[in-house]
Amino acid sequence: MSKQQRSFYQSVSDYFDRAAPHTGLHPGLLEQIKVCNSVIQVHFPVKIGKEVKVIEAYRVQHSHHRSPTKGGIRFSNHVNQEEVMALATLMTFKCAIVDVPFGGAKGGVKINPWEYTAGQLEKITRRYTTELIQRNFIGPAIDVPAPDYGTGSREMAWIYDTYRTFKGEELNAAACVTGKPVNQNGVRGRTEATGRGVYYGIREACSNADDMKKLGLEPGIEGKTMVVQGLGNVGSYTSIISQDEGGVKIIGVSEVEGAIYDPKGIDIHKLLQFRKETGSILNYPGAESYSKESRKSVMEFECDILVPAALENQITLDNAHRVKAKIIAEAANGPITSAAEKVLLDAGKLILPDLFLNAGGVTVSYFEWLKNLSHIRFGRMDKRFNQRTYDSILDVVEQNTGKDINERDRQFIARGADEIDLVRSGLEETMIHAYNEIRDIWKRKKKVDDLRTAAFISAINKISSDYMALGIFP
Incomplete structure (x- = not known):
């Protein structure tokens, strides 16, 4: 295992250790919150063509202060135990920050998913799920996986179907x-x-006039320039929504094949279509292209907001001093090493930490979990009732003003909330509340110099209350 791979877990430990003294908690309690409670490593055979391959895989349950534990499953040939432990640890703190009642967990299967057919991936996924079931490492009240790097809804459907095969009588x-x-x-x-x-997290951070003034920026997200590293699920949706709803100008993008830059702006919809047609973002019309070998130079582009949305350890001591962005928004897990973070903070950068910023996935996973337990679609009970109520209010407005409301406006105003409206509203409220909670700690505690430390303090304090309620610690 390389030093760089080990440093991700060490960085998470460093961040915890930096925040812990500010909590005033018992050392034994802090140690319990920090360590991973359960770790399994499995090897299982899968027939691939005429060969039998032995697959290495992991599942880590970091904390059981709340049940079930929760965390994604990644398929990557870089998977190792320390990486999965680091990701599971972050999941615990993410859940606490956004007030989602889960302990943290993570899974990893050491394969390159792009080297396998869909049928072969299904075999691997189902066998991995079987290993988890046999070890009691999966279940609605035990441990609930989700997608991560290299996996998506297809793999989750295979997991669900496999679980039902073994637990068909289980109502939930x-x-x-x-x-x-x-x-x-x-x-x-x-x-x-x-x-x-x-x-939502970037938008809320940019709305604070005092913080933006210190960075030499105007408040608000509209018109700000953004560079995005990684066009996977997280990077592409961050780019699309920031551009379409926030009025952000995307000026730089990188992917595995290289990077592109255009100070006039890149239409992310056209770029995604271009990549779909050509297989690459390189040579996108009007943009300057950078080779695969120099794709990390995207970190050094002049911009207001840099969004690392790929893997961990992307900003290190080697390149931190060349980062020009004023705001670094950690859409990926652990993209900045703890040593590099000090360089960035000393340079006056605002870092929006991963354990807050990419907690949107687990927040909406929580909504899905609740939906599955309640066995009812969000909005089904009250959508039509609300629509009729709003219609009645508009009728009264028309009667009292003598003016008609056109049909288009009526439909927009009186429309009851669909499931996606409620999900987005719940996510928006969660991210806004969580940001202001950690920002308050950041500003209130004199010796806390950054949002990441404030976020860890917030999470540790919330987790500690669960342990202390058990009467184990003073």
């Missing part, structure tokens, strides 16, 4: 995994959730 079986397709008991808005949460 659909709640064993989230991120499922909508027609397989998923929830509308889950696919975009992490990227939309990133947008």
Whole structure:
């Protein structure tokens, strides 16, 4: 295992250790909150063509202060135990920050998913799920997986189906995994959730006039320039929503094949279509292209907001001093090493930390879990009632003013909320509340110099209250 791979877990530990003294909590309690409670490593055979491959996989349950535990499953040939432990640890703190009642968990399967056919991936996914079931590491009240890097709704549907095969009598079986397709008991808005949460978090941070003044920026997100590293699920939705709803100008993008830059702006919809047609973002019309070898130079582009939305350890001591962005929004998990963060903070950058900013996924996963437990679609009970109520109010307005409301406006104003409206509204409220909570700690505590430390303090304090309620710690 390389030093860089180990440093991700070490960075998470460093961040925890930096925040812990500000809480005043018992050292034993802090140690319990910090450590991973349960770790399994499994090896299982899968027949691929005429060969039998032995697959290495992990599931880590970091904290059981609340049940079930919750966290995604990633498929990557870079998966290792320390990476999964770091991701599970972050999940615990993410859940606490956004007040989602889960402990943190994470899973990883050490494969390159792009080297396998859909049928082969299904075999691997179902076998991995079987291993989790046999070890009691999955279930609606035990541990609830979700998508992560290299997985999506398709894999979650396979997990759900496999679980039902073993636990067909379980009434709440659909709640064993989230991120499922909508027609397989998923929830509308889950696919975009992490990227939309990133947008809401950036927008709220940019709304504070005092913080923006210190950065030399005007308040508000509209018109700000953004560079995005990674056009996977999180990066693409962050880009689309920031551009379409926030009026942000995307000027730089990188992917595995290279990077592009255009100070006049890049239409993200056209770029995604261009990549779909050509297989690459390179040579996008009007933009300057950078080769695969120099794709990390995207971190050094002049912009207001840099969004690392790929993997961990992207900003290190090697390149931190060349980062020109005034706001670094961690859409990925652990994109900045703890050593590099000090360089950025000393340079006056505002870092929106991962354990807050990309918590949109687990927030909407929580909504899906609740939907599966309640066995009812959001909005089904009150959508029509609300619509009739709003219609009646508009009728009274027309009668008292003598003016007619045109049909288009009436339909817009009187429309009852659909499931996706409620999901987005709940996510928006969650991200706004969480940001202001951690910002208040940041500004109130004199020796807390950054939002990440404030976020860890917030999470540790919330988790500690659960442990202290058990009477184990003073």
